[in-house]
Amino acid sequence: MRAELLFSLLVCACTASFAAAAPRSSVPPAPALAPLPPPPTVPREVGLASFAGVLSVLQSPRCQNCHPAGVAPLQTDAGVPHSMGITRDSPQVGLDCAACHREVGLDLPNLPPASPHWHLPPAVQVFEGRSPAALCAQLLDPAQTGGRDLGALREHVKHDPLVLYAWSPGGGRTVPPLSHEAFVESFGAWVDAGAPCPAR
C-alpha cells in the first residue's frame, strides 16, 4: 500500500513537471515514418543475377568513360584519358563538354559523339574500378545518385537521352553487352527483388 502511494505520487510529480515544461498543445507531432519498401516480387537470386547484367552495362566503355575514378573523362574502349587535357573542371574555364559534343550528331566520320545535355556526372558517381558490392551500394545511396531513389533511377536508365546514347554511339563505337531493353529489364528485376547487393 505504501509502495502504491509512493508510485502514484511520483507519477503525479512527473506529469506535473512535464506539463509545466511543455504544455500538451505544443508537443510536436511524432515524425512520420518513411513508408516501408514494397516486399520483393522477384527472388533474391534472380535479383543478384540481374544486377550482374546491370553491372556489365555500367562498366562498359560507353557508360564507364563518363563515370571515371579520376578528374578526366575517358575515351575509346581502352578507357584512355580524354585528349586535350579535358577534365571535369573544364566548364569552369568556359570550355563546356557541349563545345564539341553537340546535341545532334552529323553523319560524318571521326566526329565526337553527340547527345543532348552531354556532361559529366558529379564526381561521386564513379563506375570505373568499383567492385560489384561498392557500385551496388552506390546506387542505393541517394547522396551518390544525384538524389535519385531506385524508382527515379529506373526512369533514368529507361529514358535519359545520355543513357540511350550508349546504344547508338555512332562512329563504329561498341555498344554495351546487353540491349537497352534487356538492361532496363534487368534493372527492374534487381529493384523488384529488393535491390540485393553482392557480397563483394
Place this chain on the structure above:
Amino acid sequence: MKFVVNGTSVDVSVPGDTPLLWVLRDHLDLTGTKFGCGMAQCGACTVHLDGRAIRSCVTPVVEVSGRAVRTIEGLADGEQLHPIQEAWIAAAAPQCGYCQSGQIMSAVALLAAVPSPTDADIDAALSPNLCRCATYPRIREAIHRAAARMRDAG
C-alpha cells in the same frame, strides 16, 4: 532557318544538318571563322552560341535556330577592337594567324568565366585550340594583358 549572328537576324535556306561553319562562311560570307580539321579537334572554327564557345564545324545549323551566334567579326565595337584583339596585336600573338580567330573566341569565353585567369586556367581553356606555329607563350601573354586591361576598365 532563322537565327541571330552578331546582333543581326538572318534567315538561311539550308538543310538542318549543314554545319554552322559552312553556313557562316559560304552563305553569310563571314570568313573570319576558319575550317581546320572539320571534326572538333583543332578549335579553328570556334564561335559563341548564346555566349558559350562551341565548335561550329560539328554543330548542325538546326541547333542554332532561334539562338544567338557571335563570330570573330562581332567582337569589335565599331572601330574599337575588343581588348583581347588589342592584346593579341600588342603581344604579337599570331604568326601565320590561321588559328587566331578560334583562339580569340576561346579566350573571350575564358575571360567571361574567369576574369583573372592563371596560366593553368589558360592552358585548360585553350588546350583544344591548336596553333601549329606554337605561339602559345604569346597567346598566354595576350590573355593576361587583356585580363588586366579589362579589370582596369572595370
